[in-house]
Amino acid sequence: MRIDLHTHSTVSDGTQPPAEVMRSAKEAGLDAVALTDHDSTSGWTEAMQAARKEGLILVPGMEVSCRSSEGISVHVLSYLHDPANPELLAEIARSRTARVSRAEMMVQRLAEDFPIDWDLVQRHVAPGATIGRPHIADALVAAGVVPNRSAAFSGILTARSRYFVAHYAPDPAHAVELIRAAGGVPVFAHPVASSRGRVVGEETFREMIDAGLLGVEADHRDNPEEGRAWLRSLAAEHSLLVTGSSDYHGTGKPNLLGEFTTDPEVLDKIESLATGTAVVRP
Known part of the structure; x- marks a missing residue:
């Protein structure tokens, strides 16, 4: 069973509508896929309909944009949360406006x-x-x-560029708390992706774990090999789930659907831990 738990559509910064992402996932030989658009769940309905048509398992999700106390960008994947939870909605709306x-x-x-x-x-x-x-x-x-x-x-849009402007985003530990309160399963996305810029230190990991973090996305093309090994060690120490995903954006990034995948047992655990919404099966 091939499972990819991190994809984006035109609802955020992908280049394909949700239904097309589902079709591409089927063509890529996936059995299950998560739609995790940035700070939005508005693609869920279209993705659900398309996933059923394609015979795919859909894991409804979202990628919450955060910022650590050091000013470092952090992304937290939320799986199977309640999309109508008022506290999480309010925080996401604030981020979107910013x-x-x-x-x-x-x-x-x-x-x-x-x-x-x-x-x-x-x-x-x-x-x-x-x-x-x-x-x-x-x-x-x-x-x-x-x-x-x-x-x-x-170049032009890097965080070190003179054109760059920061924006409000919740603290990652607070985002974890909000996701858990909404019945979701929070997983730290590409936590050691040093090629993207600065990454947070162990203190932020500890804060997120204390807040209820349930997993880390270890297998991701932007995590260096030594970083993946460290994440697995951290996960073993704190009983965290370990996922692998593509972070697919259509033609917006070179990432390919299914280039990294998640163990079916991990998806089973995500499903068992969630109380906000359900996995969609064909």
Whole structure:
């Protein structure tokens, strides 16, 4: 059984609508897939309908954008939480609003040096999607400034760039608490992805574990090999689940569906721990 627990659609920063992600997952030979758009569950219904049609198991999820006390970006995957939980919804809404303001400010800065504006960026955002730097990257590609998203993120849109603007995001331990309160299963996404920038230290891991963290995404292309071994050791010490996923974004990233997968027993445990919503089976 092949299980990929981290994918994105046009609801956030993927390039395929949820139904198309499900079709691609089937074509990639997957048996189960999680849709985990950034700070949004609005793709769940479409994904559920498509997953049933394709004969796939769907794990409804979300990727919560966080920021540690050191100012480091942290992402927490939430599986099978209640999508109507008011406390989690309120926190996500606050983050989404902050993302829009941040994006507008970044575009204003970029427009001083490059041929882009807010209208061009909005053309690359699907209706209701969570706006973010990937959409600004798409606008830069369309304007001929960079060849692809990866080039934009390695240069113009890096957190070290003068065009970068930070935005509000919840503390990762608080996000873990909110996910647990919503009946979900929180898993730390690509925790040691040093190629993306700074990663948090052990203190943040401990805070998240104390708050109720239930798993770590060890097998991910952005986690170095030595980091994966350390994550497995940490998971064994604290009885955490270990997952593997692609972090698929369609053509937005080189990540391929099913390039890393999760053990079926781990999915069974996720399902048994969740009380917010259910796995969707064909």
